[in-house]
Amino acid sequence: MxxxxxxxxxxxxxxxxxxxxxxxxxxxxxxxxxxxxxxxxxxxxxxxxxxxxxxxxxxxxxxxxxxxxxxxxxxxxxxxxxxxxxxxxxxxxxxxxxxxxxxxxxxxxxxxxxxxxxxxxxxxxxxxxxxxKHVIPAPTVEVKKSFPDTIIDPLQVFMRRKEPQGARGWLEQSVVRPTFTYYGKISIAQGALAAIAARAAKEVPGVKDAGRINILRRNDGVVIDLSLTIYYGQVMYQVSRLVQESVRRRVEEMTGLQVVAVHILVKDISLDPRRQNEAGTG
CATH class of the missing domain: 3.40.50 (Rossmann fold)
Structure with a gap:
């Protein structure tokens, strides 16, 4: 295929x-x-x-x-x-x-x-x-099954058949107004996106803090930059990979936005307080 x-x-x-x-x-x-x-x-x-x-x-x-x-x-x-x-x-x-x-x-x-x-x-x-107005490349009779209560306008698409005579045929597609346009525009605040990304990063073992988070919105999705503080003894590239996947998954699942990239900067290293306590009692 x-x-x-x-x-x-x-x-x-x-x-x-x-x-x-x-x-x-x-x-x-x-x-x-x-x-x-x-x-x-x-x-x-x-x-x-x-x-x-x-x-x-x-x-x-x-x-x-x-x-x-x-x-x-x-x-x-x-x-x-x-x-x-x-x-x-x-x-x-x-x-x-x-x-x-x-x-x-x-x-x-x-x-x-x-x-x-x-x-x-x-x-x-x-x-x-x-x-x-949105186009669905399918005939009106088919689209009405999904939009039973919506006015649907048929739209004829002409195309040249692959024949020596160059005969023209046509197929029908449909113009609809999506349900979500009835409620106006819905936007997601930068702070909400940053909070989701921060929580997703801190769920990864070895991460102390997500640090400063910068979010760039593009036509094809969002780019997220994080400045991590991780605990001493962690393998940086492994933790960074896990954070990238966790942030991407959480943001896409909770918002429906497409995450184009997650950039990680390990800005600081911190001692794990649990290890300090263990050393003190050893």
Whole structure:
């Protein structure tokens, strides 16, 4: 099985171009926002756009719920597609999705800038930010199963068939307004993110204090810097690795944000008071 990934920031038109891209590269399955789509059918999954919060939407898109990911794995195992197209906001997100679904590593990355002009990308961003319009690359009759109480607009996508005559065919996809847009924007304070990261770091044996925490927000996720104080006698690179994994896991599980990187600086070494007490009583 080959895996392709269409990558670009949120709201740049990836879903709108998914059908044509899958057709061009002969990908049988599109994986987009928690859904597995095969031609004009939704095979499995849950739409992230149906979630009541943005955090829930991100978790759904990453297949973080056990039941959701198992349903998708079973559908892929039954279909056995030769080629799959994954839509993601970054290479890291594509890798997380393929890892969760047990798919091979991505063979080819396709940037949205290769398919859309700057003008088209700006227009897509306006439709997303001002009108909260999102595209699902599946027919309206299929999408209504997930959005039964929502007005859904059909959108026809024309594509050139691979025939000598160059005949044009079309497939339908849908425009929806996700549930989470009804409640306005939800943001997570820097202090809350820092508190989660600090607690995750201190859960690692050998860490005395997480120190100063700096968080950089990017379009594709967050970068977290920590200045650790660890206890004397610890192997620094081992403790640092454990802290990186603990912080990444905790932040992603509790907020749904994607952690792009966790940078560790061991700023200080401290004596473990337990060892001091043991030495004093020996």
């Amino acid at each position: 080959e895996v392709l990934a269409l990558v670009g920031p949120s709201g740049t038109g990836k879903s709108f171009r998914a059908i044509n891209t899958a057709h061009e590269y002969q990908a049988e399955v599109i994986i987009d926002d928690g859904l597995l789509i095969n031609g004009n059918r939704i095979l499995a999954g849950q739409s992230a756009k149906r979630q009541p919060t943005r955090i829930g939407a991100i978790k759904t898109a990453l297949f973080m719920e056990p039941g959701h990911v198992q349903q998708a794995r079973d559908a892929l195992a039954a279909l056995k597609p030769e080629r799959v197209l994954v839509l993601a906001t970054s290479h890291e997100m594509a890798e997380k999705i393929t890892g969760r679904l047990g798919l091979p590593p991505v063979k080819k990355y396709i940037a949205i800038e290769e398919l859309a002009s700057p003008r088209e990308i700006r227009k897509a961003r306006i439709m997303r930010t001002q009108y909260s």
